[in-house]
Amino acid sequence: MRILHLLASPAYSGPAENVAFLAQAQRELGHAVTIAVDRKRPGPPNEEPIVPRLQALGLLDEGGLELSVKSTPRGLWRDARALRRRPVDVVHAHFTHDHLLARWARPKRTVLVRSLHAPRSLRWSLPAADGYTVPTGELAHRLSGRRVQVLGPLLDPAFRPVADRPAQQRALGVEARPLIGMVSNLQPSRRHLLGLEAFSRLLREQPGARLALIGEGPLEAELRARSSAADLQGRVHFAGYQEGPAFVRWLQALDEVWVLGLGNDWSGRAAAQARACGVRVVAVREGALEQFADALVEESEPDAVVRASLGGARRAGEGIDNRVVAAEVLALYAAAGAPR
Numbered sequence: 001m002r003i004l005h006l007l008a009s010p011a012y013s014g015p016a017e018n019v020a021f022l023a024q025a026q027r028e029l030g031h032a033v034t035i036a037v038d039r040k041r042p043g044p045p046n047e048e049p050i051v052p053r054l055q056a057l058g059l060l061d062e063g064g065l066e067l068s069v070k071s072t073p074r075g076l077w078r079d080a081r082a083l084r085r086r087p088v089d090v091v092h093a094h095f096t097h098d099h100l101l102a103r104w105a106r107p108k109r110t111v112l113v114r115s116l117h118a119p120r121s122l123r124w125s126l127p128a129a130d131g132y133t134v135p136t137g138e139l140a141h142r143l144s145g146r147r148v149q150v151l152g153p154l155l156d157p158a159f160r161p162v163a164d165r166p167a168q169q170r171a172l173g174v175e176a177r178p179l180i181g182m183v184s185n186l187q188p189s190r191r192h193l194l195g196l197e198a199f200s201r202l203l204r205e206q207p208g209a210r211l212a213l214i215g216e217g218p219l220e221a222e223l224r225a226r227s228s229a230a231d232l233q234g235r236v237h238f239a240g241y242q243e244g245p246a247f248v249r250w251l252q253a254l255d256e257v258w259v260l261g262l263g264n265d266w267s268g269r270a271a272a273q274a275r276a277c278g279v280r281v282v283a284v285r286e287g288a289l290e291q292f293a294d295a296l297v298e299e300s301e302p303d304a305v306v307r308a309s310l311g312g313a314r315r316a317g318e319g320i321d322n323r324v325v326a327a328e329v330l331a332l333y334a335a336a337g338a339p340r
Helices: 016-028 050-057 071-082 096-105 137-142 165-172 192-203 221-225 244-253 269-276 301-312 322-335
Strands: 002-007 032-037 090-093 111-115 132-135 148-150 178-185 209-215 237-239 256-259 280-284 295-297
Touching: 002 016, 002 096, 016 032, 016 050, 032 050, 071 096, 090 096, 111 322, 132 322, 137 148, 137 322, 148 221, 148 322, 165 244, 178 192, 178 244, 178 269, 192 209, 192 221, 192 237, 192 301, 209 244, 221 237, 256 269, 256 301, 269 280, 295 301
Parallel strands: 002 032, 002 090, 090 111, 111 132, 132 148, 178 209, 178 256, 209 237, 256 280, 280 295
Antiparallel strands: none
16 A cells, blocks of 8 residues: 655654654555655754654655645645645545645545544534544544544654663652653643642652653743742753653653643643653543543642642553554555555
């Protein structure tokens, strides 16, 4: 099967990692797979650019698509013309721009599948496709009557427990009992300010705790100002943006991760990564987080986060096999009419 993923993003963040590992697993199952991405916009300053990462994986599409929301009408026309000529069996669109382009210009006898990565993509104006994937069963229910499949997170095998977590913490200079982390871009939807208020209260019960904020973003100055207050001073570590092996090392060093809000990827990938590293997960009831959380925060208020953190319970969970997930998506393609 010849598969072309469309991902109109210049950054290796949000759904991009899931798309890359899906494409990689599909290729390992014997299919010809590439990913076309935004070639016009520079990547955001606080996120990893996607082109070098896909080049390293051998997945970057070189079919001449600009694939950008900033394309001019002439650029869109060139993309439509180039896509219409592509000899592919499946076009798998991931963002609205990708879906609209594919609706206008998919090659003849090509199956079109759309992935919805967050609820905001499910609107009355959703263009038609031969099949859809969604991150949660609730979204699948809202697409009742269409060919739809729940697509969970896919993981890099590098996410696994470290043999000596205290030694990992010492190596990173953040030894604590416990070390709690928040792993995301520093923006309002991730509720870092709620995390800081909850952590301030948690310190009354666990004075040896430390909080690591792993990421960068527009809220950093405000978060640093709050962290300089007397109740938090010296207890919050700003680790900055981490990628690749460095990000894995930080995640492995954590005793617990707080996921208090989601952005444009509702698959619960950060929680799944943490669980794969043996890290306890405290999460709000959003997207697919419930599937991976050891403890759920039922209310978006500090005491609820503290209660969930202090509970300490862990639950068993199955690992994620990328090839199994990829095979399920391939079955969706076949059900939609793609050759096996």
